[in-house]
Amino acid sequence: MAYEIPVTQARAELADLINRVVYGAERVVVTRHGKPLVALVSAADLERLEKLDAVGDERVVSSVSGVGGMAPGPGPASAERQRFGIAAERRGPGVS
Template structure:
């Protein structure tokens, strides 16, 4: 689910860029940018971006731990893999 404060057509973004950036940086807004009525991008704050990156890193770490726990130790050489795929 996308929680947007507002949306703006891409053709109007240039004229409203200062307002959009101000709202995002200082007003905790998330502004959707639409093209032909369809949401195509979202302008978010640096804080929101950092939070997303932290969540992504946590997810990657969890996936690594799960893959490591499921590792059976069996390995295949590159030559064997190539032969199998040929």
């Protein structure tokens, strides 16, 4: 769980908060009017978050690529076009 602190107090205690994050392995959530505004996390935590984000992006691209590669005509792709009401399809150059 993260330590929460109002933004006005965080301004006055920034050096201490940085030390808590770096040396105490804490996460600090800065709030405004009781709502989370920003979080202070270690550089190692940020790196882990960015790696997780990149993995998620790769999964989305992979899923979209798989859908885009479906062949036209009868079969699963045709059923999907009917299901979502898609009347047109993109064809590559030179395909009539």
